[in-house]
Amino acid sequence: MKKEFKIKRIIVPTxxxxxxxxxxxxxxxxxxxxxxxxxxxxxxxxxxxxxIFSPSEKTEYVLREKAQLHxxxxxxxxxxxxxxxxxxxxxxGRIYDQIIEATKEADGDLIIMxxxxxxxxxxxxxxxxxxxVVTQSACPVLSIQGYTxxxxxxxxxxxxxxxxxTRQKVRYAAALAKKYGSTIHLGAMLLEDxxxxxxxxxxxxxxxxxxxxxxxxxxxxxxxxxxxxxxxxMNYAESKKGxxxxxxxxxxxxxxxxxxxxxxxxxxxxxxxxxxxxxPEEGKGFTFH
Numbered sequence: 185m186k187k188e189f190k191i192k193r194i195i196v197p198t199x200x201x202x203x204x205x206x207x208x209x210x211x212x213x214x215x216x217x218x219x220x221x222x223x224x225x226x227x228x229x230x231x232x233x234x235x236i237f238s239p240s241e242k243t244e245y246v247l248r249e250k251a252q253l254h255x256x257x258x259x260x261x262x263x264x265x266x267x268x269x270x271x272x273x274x275x276x277g278r279i280y281d282q283i284i285e286a287t288k289e290a291d292g293d294l295i296i297m298x299x300x301x302x303x304x305x306x307x308x309x310x311x312x313x314x315x316x317v318v319t320q321s322a323c324p325v326l327s328i329q330g331y332t333x334x335x336x337x338x339x340x341x342x343x344x345x346x347x348x349x350t351r352q353k354v355r356y357a358a359a360l361a362k363k364y365g366s367t368i369h370l371g372a373m374l375l376e377d378x379x380x381x382x383x384x385x386x387x388x389x390x391x392x393x394x395x396x397x398x399x400x401x402x403x404x405x406x407x408x409x410x411x412x413x414x415x416x417x418m419n420y421a422e423s424k425k426g427x428x429x430x431x432x433x434x435x436x437x438x439x440x441x442x443x444x445x446x447x448x449x450x451x452x453x454x455x456x457x458x459x460x461x462x463x464p465e466e467g468k469g470f471t472f473h
Contacts, residue, residue: 203298203330414450
C-alpha cells in the first residue's frame with residue numbers, strides 16, 4: 185500500500201468564535217494522539233472587524249498588533265496547558281487564499297477548521313470560504329460544525345463510489361481508526377443497481393475489507409442505492425451513529441463519480457459530524473498488498 189497517513193503539523197485557522205473553539209479542541213486532541221504540533225492562523229480581512237473596534241482604531245497596523253498579541257497569548261496558554269508546540273501567525277488578505285498559502289509554507293499535513301464561525305459581526309467560515317479551502321487544499325481538511333460534541337472517532341463513515349480515486353481515502357480512514365480504535369463503516373453508494381455494476385462494486389469492496397482485516401481494523405459494509413448521494417451519505421452516517429465522515433473532493437468528475445461539486449458542498453456545509461475531505465491524486469488509485 186502507499187505510505188501511511190501521518191500527521192506532524194496541524195494548521196488551525198481561528199476567528200475566536202465558538203465554532204473555531206470546537207475545531208481547536210479537536211485539533212488539540214489529535215495533536216496529542218499523533219504527536220503533532222499546531223499552527224494557529226488568524227486572517228485579517230477588510231471589513232471583517234466592523235463593530236469590534238472604535239473608528240480611530242480601524243487601521244491595518246492597529247488591527248494586526250491587537251490580533252498578533254491575542255493570538256500569541258492563546259498559543260502560550262495552549263503550550264503551557266497541553267504540552268504541545270503551538271506556533272501562530274496573523275495574515276492579511278482573502279481568508280481562503282491565506283489559509284492555503286500558510287498551509288503550504290508551514291508544510292502542513294492537515295487543516296482543522298470550523299465551518300460556521302459566527303461572532304456577531306461576520307461569518308469567518310461560511311459556505312464559500314470553507315468549501316474553497318476544502319477544494320483547493322493539497323492536504324486533507326477536517327471541517328467541523330459548531331454543535332459537534334466530544335473528541336475522538338469511534339464510528340468512521342467511509343462512502344465509496346465506482347471511481348478508482350475513491351479508494352485513496354482508505355489509508356486516511358485506516359490511520360485514524362488505528363489511533364482511535366474506530367470501526368469503519370463502508371457505504372457503497374450506487375445511483376443505479378444492475379448485476380454487472382453490483383458485481384464490480386462488490387469486488388472493489390472486498391479488496392478494501394481484506395486490507396482492513398489484515399490491518400486488524402473493525403469494519404462493516406453496506407450497499408446503498410439512491411438518487412442524492414450527499415443525502416445518502418449523511419443518512420447512512422446518522423444510522424450508524426457516525427462521528428466522522430471521510431470523503432473525496434473530486435469535482436465535476438463524471439456522472440458516476442461520488443462527490444461531484446454540489447454533493448461535496450452539501451456534505452461539508454450540512455453534515456452534522458466532522459468531515460475529513462481528501463483531494464484526489466490525479467491518475468492514482470490505491471493498491472492493497
